[in-house]
Amino acid sequence: MAAKTFRDRIVVGVDASEEARHAAIWAAHEATLRGVGLTLVHTVLPPSAAASFGPGMPVSLDAMDGVISRADDELEAIAGTLPATDVQTKVEIGSPSGALLEASQEAELVVIGSRGHGGFTGLLLGSVGTQVAAHALCPVVVVRGPGSTTADRVVVGIDGSPASEAALAFAFDEASRHGWSLTAIHAWDVPAYDLLVVPNAPVPVPLSDVADDEIRLAAEALAGFEADYPDVEVEQRLIRSAPVDALIAAADGAALLVVGTRGHGQLMGALLGSVGNGLLHKASIPVAGVPFTPPEPNVA
Secondary structure: OOOOOOOEEEEEEEEOHHHHHHHHHHHHHHHHHHHEEEEEEEOOOOOOOOOOOOOEOOHEEEEEEEHHHHHHHHHHHHHHHHOOOEEEEEEEOOOOHHHHHHHHHOOOEEEEOOOOOOOOOOOOOOOOHHHHHOOOOOEEEEOOOOOOOOOOOOEEEEOOOHHHHHHHHHHHHHHHHHHEEEEEEEEEOOOOOOOOOOOOOOOOOOOOHHHHHHHHHHHHHHHHHHHHOOOOOOEEEEEEOHHHHEEEEEEEOEEEEEEEEOHHHHHHHOOOOHHHHHHHHHHOOOOOEEOOOOOOOOOO
């Protein structure tokens, strides 16, 4: 059934890859758990007819209609195999990033495979993925592989920023819905100082003071959520380490890894820079990037 709207639905980008199928299955289970609909989206680029000189001429509308019809039939076939009752399909002409960014304006969640081919090639590992992660208005979940059916823990990276609060809200909600426990990782490090090289540099802050500040930030970030979700068992880990290493190690055997897409310090731009690329290449479990939307200023 063709989709009419993405509002309050989970949207999954689908192509012919095995990774996309794993993403669709994950999204179907999530949609059923949340009691929302699922929409499968596939994009096609307008082909051009061959030409002896210069650019090819656009193909006929009839030929394009045939391409869309075949793609829609394939989506419908995939939809019929998914463990969800409310499944819609949508084939769009254009780029995958444009289609998913448009969907994120209304969708509850966007889900994609970590690798694919066709319209969603390397979606979150190249320029398309960077655009989606940077500009999506709803959380984006990247699924790699079939996932575990027995994992019962969500891992979330925190750094005290508004973005990590958004990540915590998503992680606590997921943990509560699934009956999972939650592990909050606050990874931090101190800059290197070399007073021999820079003799006039300020004396570094004592390491104990830095650690105390990090402990306070982590506790403050968790306090309100623990009160709102008394059903979620919480473990807090304060780790002096690079965030990628700390999060990958903590996520071993977990069901989901959650990070904010805006932050400060080492977690800044978690899905937009080296940290995010590290997680997407190394994590063997689904990774959720949760955007932070600043509140609109009050107009007097």
